[in-house]
Amino acid sequence: MNIHEYQGKELLRANGVPVLDGVHCKTVEEALDAYDLLNSKVVAVKSQIHAGGRGKGTLYNPNTRDHVMDGGVKIAFSRDEVKSYSENILGNILVTIQTGDEGKLVSNLYIESGCDIEHEFYLALLVDRENKAVMIMASTEGGMNIEDVAHETPELIHKITIDPNSGLMGFQNRDLGIALGLSGKALKSFMKMLASMYHMFVSNDCTMVEINPLVKTKSDEIVALDAKVSFDENAEFRHKNWDTLRDLSEEEDVEVRAKESGLSYVKLDGNIGCLVNGAGLAMATMDVIKLYGGEPANFLDVGGGANEEQVKTAFSIILEDPNVKGILVNIFGGIMRCDIIARGVIAATEALSLEVPLVVRLAGTNVDEGKAILAKSTLNIHPADDLAEGAQKIVALIGGGGQ
Amino acid sequence: MAIWIEEDAKVLVQGITGKQGMFHADKMVEYGTNIVGGCTPGKGGQTVELQGSNYPVWNSMTEAITETDADATVIYVPPPFAGEAIMEAADAFDTVKGEGVIVCITEGIPTLDMVKAVAYVYNRPGVRLIGPNCPGIITPGETGGAKIGIMPGHIHAKGRIGIVSKSGTLTYEAVAQTMSIGEGQSTCIGIGGDPVNGTGFIECLAAFEADEQTEAIVMIGEIGGTAEEEAAAWAAENMTKPIVGFVAGATAPPGKRMGHAGAIISGGKGTAEEKFAAFEAAGIACAKDPSELGSVLLESLKKAGLR
Numbered sequence: 001m002n003i004h005e006y007q008g009k010e011l012l013r014a015n016g017v018p019v020l021d022g023v024h025c026k027t028v029e030e031a032l033d034a035y036d037l038l039n040s041k042v043v044a045v046k047s048q049i050h051a052g053g054r055g056k057g058t059l060y061n062p063n064t065r066d067h068v069m070d071g072g073v074k075i076a077f078s079r080d081e082v083k084s085y086s087e088n089i090l091g092n093i094l095v096t097i098q099t100g101d102e103g104k105l106v107s108n109l110y111i112e113s114g115c116d117i118e119h120e121f122y123l124a125l126l127v128d129r130e131n132k133a134v135m136i137m138a139s140t141e142g143g144m145n146i147e148d149v150a151h152e153t154p155e156l157i158h159k160i161t162i163d164p165n166s167g168l169m170g171f172q173n174r175d176l177g178i179a180l181g182l183s184g185k186a187l188k189s190f191m192k193m194l195a196s197m198y199h200m201f202v203s204n205d206c207t208m209v210e211i212n213p214l215v216k217t218k219s220d221e222i223v224a225l226d227a228k229v230s231f232d233e234n235a236e237f238r239h240k241n242w243d244t245l246r247d248l249s250e251e252e253d254v255e256v257r258a259k260e261s262g263l264s265y266v267k268l269d270g271n272i273g274c275l276v277n278g279a280g281l282a283m284a285t286m287d288v289i290k291l292y293g294g295e296p297a298n299f300l301d302v303g304g305g306a307n308e309e310q311v312k313t314a315f316s317i318i319l320e321d322p323n324v325k326g327i328l329v330n331i332f333g334g335i336m337r338c339d340i341i342a343r344g345v346i347a348a349t350e351a352l353s354l355e356v357p358l359v360v361r362l363a364g365t366n367v368d369e370g371k372a373i374l375a376k377s378t379l380n381i382h383p384a385d386d387l388a389e390g391a392q393k394i395v396a397l398i399g400g401g402g403q
Numbered sequence: 404m405a406i407w408i409e410e411d412a413k414v415l416v417q418g419i420t421g422k423q424g425m426f427h428a429d430k431m432v433e434y435g436t437n438i439v440g441g442c443t444p445g446k447g448g449q450t451v452e453l454q455g456s457n458y459p460v461w462n463s464m465t466e467a468i469t470e471t472d473a474d475a476t477v478i479y480v481p482p483p484f485a486g487e488a489i490m491e492a493a494d495a496f497d498t499v500k501g502e503g504v505i506v507c508i509t510e511g512i513p514t515l516d517m518v519k520a521v522a523y524v525y526n527r528p529g530v531r532l533i534g535p536n537c538p539g540i541i542t543p544g545e546t547g548g549a550k551i552g553i554m555p556g557h558i559h560a561k562g563r564i565g566i567v568s569k570s571g572t573l574t575y576e577a578v579a580q581t582m583s584i585g586e587g588q589s590t591c592i593g594i595g596g597d598p599v600n601g602t603g604f605i606e607c608l609a610a611f612e613a614d615e616q617t618e619a620i621v622m623i624g625e626i627g628g629t630a631e632e633e634a635a636a637w638a639a640e641n642m643t644k645p646i647v648g649f650v651a652g653a654t655a656p657p658g659k660r661m662g663h664a665g666a667i668i669s670g671g672k673g674t675a676e677e678k679f680a681a682f683e684a685a686g687i688a689c690a691k692d693p694s695e696l697g698s699v700l701l702e703s704l705k706k707a708g709l710r
Contacts, residue, residue, distance in 0.1 A: 127514050127598060129628040129630070130628070130629060130630075130633070132517075132522070132600075133522070134518065163522065164515075164522045202515060205513055205514075205515055207514060232513055234482060234514060237483055238483070238513075266656075268656065279570060279596060279625075279662025279666060280569060280570020280573035280574075280596065280623070280625050280663070280666075281573045281651075282661070282662060283625060283652040283655060284573055284576070284649070286655070288693070290654045299655070299661050299662065301662040332572045332579075333555065334553065334554055334571070334572065335553055364555055364579075365555050365557070387692065387693055388695070
């Protein structure tokens with residue numbers, strides 16, 4: 001789960017990590033009030049969306065798609081500039097390298113005080129899958145795309161791995177600061193900041209905290225100028241406040257509804273809907289559709305113990321996508337019995353008066369009963385014995401692949 | 404032989420009085436698994452009826468292992484308590500007998516709980532953790548065998564193919580593919596789809612290489628992380644037995660989580676393309692379609708003079 005920069009900074013501030021003064025705004029008037037309140041010579045006017053690359057992004061009118069302004073993060077030197085930048089950002093679509101061409105509607109702004117920057121660093125805390133531990137990664141090359149730095153000058157990226165039993169130790173913290181070229185007051189400031197940030201990471205079940213840039217000011221203070229914070233959704237049960245931080249407009253509505261029904265759904269661009277049990281098999285089903293010349297319309301995992309009702313919900317979610325020209329059901333029954341799935345498929349196709357071609361591949365527990373139930377039905381259901389046959393059949397039935 | 408779990412292994416069930424735990428414990432007994440009881444704190448002294456017989460419940464894992472000399476435990480405890488359940492089992496196995504296998508089925512455990520639990524298990528070298536978020540491990544026997552998890556037992560048969568996979572249902576698919584060419588399995592292991600888990604691919608490959616019963620291996624990966632690449636590089640140096648591979652997620656869009664918490668391509672790393680390339684570079688025979696795993700395996704067996 002991702003949160004906005006302004007929410008991430010509130011969290012950092014509450015945990016003792018230095019950030020600049022700033023105000024979250026939803027209107028131009030609020031932005032102007034924020035400017036008056038901050039009383040800073042220069043302020044940053046920052047679009048709030050769940051995607052990176054905002055500074056180099058472009059704003060468009062949501063209706064006409066006319067170009068409005070370059071840059072989703074602007075530095076304003078006057079009240080008038082705050083006004084015009086806010087007007088250009090709020091209610092418009094921001095397209096960045098991470099949003100895709102459709103971009104994201106900006107409804108939130110963050111107005112933040114300026115500071116005298118002496119150097120920009122990169123800092124990230126994340127869960128390192130290979131070492132099965134929290135890793136802290138830092139570089140002297142802040143403000144840039146870290147993937148480029150990793151590729152071109154890997155020696156400029158410094159990493160430390162945290163033993164969960166001992167936590168971030170003082171010497172690790174100090175070594176990292178020294179590797180970044182810090183000393184004296186700045187090193188002390190860095191160590192205090194990082195200890196606070198590690199504590200915040202662990203106590204809030206973060207999966208990532210990325211600060212790019214982290215800056216050293218001319219007065220040797222270390223300040224987080226940006227904040228990208230993600231939480232581990234598995235830990236939601238112990239963080240009741242996440243509900244208030246969640247911005248549902250940033251999530252696909254249909255994916256949220258699928259999750260509420262215990263289904264895992266991701267919309268894709270193709271035209272063959274997939275209904276599968278198990279995440280790995282669901283991915284493999286999409287891959288095989290593509291292999292035989294089709295394009296999957298979605299990823300959909302109904303889970304290990306889906307009932308008739310969930311199968312019906314899954315069908316209706318797939319059919320919401322107007323691009324869907326056919327559906328492939330691929331079930332390897334383990335705990336889930338094929339006869340139950342077969343009944344669910346029939347009930348769903350009848351209830352939804354399904355018009356697109358349907359191929360059903362069943363295997364595993366009670367497969368013969370399942371196949372018999374489908375064979376007896378008068379509905380237009382095409383059986384398949386394995387995944388390859390199922391994919392070939394559905395691709396042929398919709399008249400080949402393509403969009 | 405098989406790996407880690409013998410056909411007659413004595414198995415405990417953590418969370419045996421819960422709905423999931425009881426359902427699957429019953430299925431395991433039905434398959435022939437040597438279930439010796441279970442553990443639910445606060446319900447010690449009760450019994451649970453599985454397939455018409457009564458099985459004892461203990462309050463703690465230390466007590467349960469001391470009383471039964473269990474070889475393994477399987478965890479069906481809900482996510483908020485599963486990390487703790489792993490550590491309790493690890494401590495008990497280590498203290499009572501110095502070794503044991505922990506299989507954690509639970510899906511949805513907080514990642515930082517797993518970071519802690521994995522480090523805890525790592526500090527007890529005789530203890531092995533499989534999972535979490537996995538179908539478990541099964542060693543099929545001539546009749547029955549040891550099924551420790553949620554996989555459908557009846558699709559398996561004893562044989563010489565070792566299977567290791569990140570995915571549940573895709574493992575069943577691989578099992579069905581070996582059966583389609585008349586081959587059974589030595590041991591099948593689901594290592595789980597979470598970003599932080601216990602036993603990894605390399606440990607499974609090493610155990611299969613050392614196991615006399617296993618003559619070839621099917622390895623199924625999926626997008627996310629670099630475990631497949633590392634396993635391939637390791638296999639190129641250390642494996643003499645033929646390996647057949649598949650990676651799920653070639654069509655997955657970057658940045659999206661595909662069901663499994665770990666299945667996400669981030670920053671251009673962890674793609675199926677890279678993983679397939681690493682497999683091929685290591686001499687692993689790849690199936691581009693899981694329905695072809697059987698035929699690719701058959702070819703590999705022939706090439707190795709095993710058919």
